[in-house]
Amino acid sequence: MFALVDCNSFYASCEKIFRPDLKNKPVVVLSNNDGCVIARSPEAKKMGLIMGQPWHEVKNNYLNNGGVVFSSNYELYADISNRVMNILMESCPEIDIYSIDEAFLNLKSYEKNIDLVRFAFDCKRRLREWIGIPVSIGIAPTKTLAKLANKMAKDDSRFEGVVILKDENTIKHFLKNINTEKIWGIGKRMEKNLKDIGIDNALELRNFNPRLSGNNFSVVLERTIRELRGQACIGSENMLEPKKQIMVSRSFGRSIRAKRVLREAISFHAGRAAEKLRFENQKCRTVTAFIRSNPFNEKVRQIYASKFIELVHPTNDSRIIIKSANQILENIYREGYTYSKAGVLLSNFTDSFGYQMNLFGKSQDSIKSENLMQIVDEINLKEISRASFGIQGFRNTWRMKREIKSKRYTTKISEIPNTK
DNA sequence: TCTGGGGTCCTAGGACCC
DNA sequence: TCTGGGGTCCTAGGACCC
Secondary structure (H helix, E strand, C coil): CEEEEEECCHHHHHHHHCCHHHCCCCEEEECHHHCEEEEECHHHHHCCCCCCCEHHHHHHHHHHCCCEEEECCHHHHHHHHHHHHHHHHHHCCCEEEEECCEEEEECHHHCCCCCHHHHHHHHHHHHHHHHCCCEEEEEECCHHHHHHHHHHHHHCHHHCCEEECCCHHHHHHHHHCCEHHHCCCCCHHHHHHHHHCCCCEHHHHHCCCHHHCCCCCCHHHHHHHHHHCCCCCCCCCCCCCCCCEEEEEEEEEEEECCHHHHHHHHHHHHHHHHHHHHHCCEEEEEEEEEEECCCCCCCCCCCEEEEEEEEEEEECCHHHHHHHHHHHHHHHCCCCCCEEEEEEEEEEEEECCCCCCCCCCCCHHHHHHHHHHHHHHHHHHCCCCCCCCHHHCCCCCCCCCCCCECCCCCCCHHHCCCCC
């Protein structure tokens, strides 16, 4: 059996922890640039706000009706997430952290010896009392079913946040009332394809044999079907798996035309990406950069330009990565367009300990590079100051908007809540 | 005026090889 | 007039996820 523990309206709940005055009030959290709504407290959901809705469309109405809003504060959310995961790990060491706000617990080794209902409510209570985060828990024989059980726990208050799907008949009865699009792994596209051949709910999908149909369905769908039948196909992934790509991209606070400003933004993102790469103990061989116009603005001429560079030697040196990204920019930049976003993607990793060196081992250059990067990282990590590279610029005219951010209550000594 | 960011996996099709 | 068969590897792009 797997348990899926999922935090309710995670970002909004994080904001409420340190603001008891916001209890029972609608709270939403916005994406970068204060662009759209990405988390809504139950009260905000009731007001009809939709996930991903552009903020400017709802702003006035929402605020006039007493709604409270925050820019995203990822430092806070990451820290709260760690605390949640640590507590879960104490309940069940075999944990698979799936995202910032949810984790699968593999209960296989001791499900026979514990009362699942009690286990679930204990977890829930602990997270609520010790951290202040409300969660929903779904337990079922496979991850896909646990996901569905979780959704049910969340949507129907009668279950008090916990749903356990165990015996065959309950599962069948339950699946009959689930639309296919609600299933983990079935998106808009697949839902339509299934509808075209007459499959509308999860039970029908469960009884479907994709191999017998003339349509081309991929192995992904077959896996989902088997999972619905109770056959676990999505195992416990090793959470320590290294990343395969690192992306840093941002929309600009305003539209940009000048190459000079793009250069700063691209350099900044490249530097950030290199930093992340070093923390992963990896080196990359491919650097990709892109710039694009605003796809939502029909009035401007559209452009999406991207290219990549293959490096001869794998690296995580900020200087090389920044330089490569700028070479790409020189290449892809076209005058006369208005740009709204830029980004850098690193890929093709080798871990930074073992890779093919030249005949005579490490060159002086690479030792110097490693030492320099280490010092840069230390300065930034300890917040002694901020070490950056000249080309990354100081003007920051492209920086994003983040006007209503809460404090870093748990990670910054000067921002600790003050209750006087 | 104002519409996020960061990932993974899979597949088709091209290049290349014997 | 006639022009094989089978394989691997890589990449771009699609679909999906939170």
